[in-house]
Amino acid sequence: MESLSQAWHVNSRCINCMASRTMAPALIKEVGNRSVFVRQPATAEEETAAWRALQVCPTAAVEAPSYLAKPRDLFPQDLGEGVFRLGYNAKSSYGAHSYFGVVDDVRFMVDAPRWSAHLASWIDGKDGLDHILLTHRDDVADAARYAKHFGARVWIHEADADSAPFATDVMRGGNPPAPFPAMKVLGVPGHTRGSVMYLLNDHTLFTGDSLAWDPERDALNGHREFCWHDWATQLASLSKLREQTFSRVLAGHGGSITLSPERMRAELEAMLAAS
Numbered sequence: 001m002e003s004l005s006q007a008w009h010v011n012s013r014c015i016n017c018m019a020s021r022t023m024a025p026a027l028i029k030e031v032g033n034r035s036v037f038v039r040q041p042a043t044a045e046e047e048t049a050a051w052r053a054l055q056v057c058p059t060a061a062v063e064a065p066s067y068l069a070k071p072r073d074l075f076p077q078d079l080g081e082g083v084f085r086l087g088y089n090a091k092s093s094y095g096a097h098s099y100f101g102v103v104d105d106v107r108f109m110v111d112a113p114r115w116s117a118h119l120a121s122w123i124d125g126k127d128g129l130d131h132i133l134l135t136h137r138d139d140v141a142d143a144a145r146y147a148k149h150f151g152a153r154v155w156i157h158e159a160d161a162d163s164a165p166f167a168t169d170v171m172r173g174g175n176p177p178a179p180f181p182a183m184k185v186l187g188v189p190g191h192t193r194g195s196v197m198y199l200l201n202d203h204t205l206f207t208g209d210s211l212a213w214d215p216e217r218d219a220l221n222g223h224r225e226f227c228w229h230d231w232a233t234q235l236a237s238l239s240k241l242r243e244q245t246f247s248r249v250l251a252g253h254g255g256s257i258t259l260s261p262e263r264m265r266a267e268l269e270a271m272l273a274a275s
């Protein structure tokens with residue numbers, strides 16, 4: 001039998017946060033309340049996906065074969081249209097994904113990773129950071145340190161604001177003002193009382209933990225099992241997304257996806273009908 005050190009595997013430190021599965025959904029599945037490699041990478045692309053799974057894991061539970069050297073520059077991962085996945089997911093946010101973007105000369109982060117000198121240097125190379133946009137109380141991670149380092153403004157809804165006492169911009173109501181013209185804020189209470197989504201250019205929807213793509217079912221998913229405030233309220237919030245146009249979902253927990261606006265609308269309707 002192949003020894004574990006010669007194969008990709010997930011060790012007992014796994015906290016079942018989903019982060020690694022969202023990076024390599026064809027290779028890593030949930031088995032018995034933890035992540036498990038169901039097969040080894042078969043192509044260079046799959047091997048890169050496995051390395052990204054290793055890098056996002058907040059507990060160092062994903063291990064590579066000992067004969068492989070870790071590639072450089074796995075993160076930030078360019079997702080197109082000026083948006084990057086930051087990686088370096090924090091255990092304090094239960095492994096939530098965070099993002100960075102540049103639009104109209106404004107630099108923003110959505111939720112925060114753990115502190116990383118590599119990321120700070122990379123952000124310096126993008127001429128710094130103007131705004132940290134927090135989706136809700138769970139995914140704050142090391143936002144305070146990034147905000148202090150870059151002198152960035154920090155946005156959070158008042159109902160979750162006790163989780164980020166360093167915030168400079170506390171948002172109120174269901175449709176708070178935009179932090180900058182390209183970015184709408186959508187109040188989506190439910191997962192937490194103060195959950196919001198951020199909609200960039202009527203295209204990219206940063207959903208926090210209120211909506212994600214489930215690669216196992218090929219469907220949108222509101223994470224009912226992780227709804228901390230009120231599921232009926234969350235469903236009402238998600239139904240209001242019918243008023244918006246978007247074609248890319250970038251999630252905190254769970255998978256992300258780009259579809260046509262029409263297919264995204266149909267997937268939203270399918271999720272609401274099944275809920």
Ligand SMILES: [Fe+2]
Nearest residue numbers: 138139191209
């Ligand atoms: Fe959350």
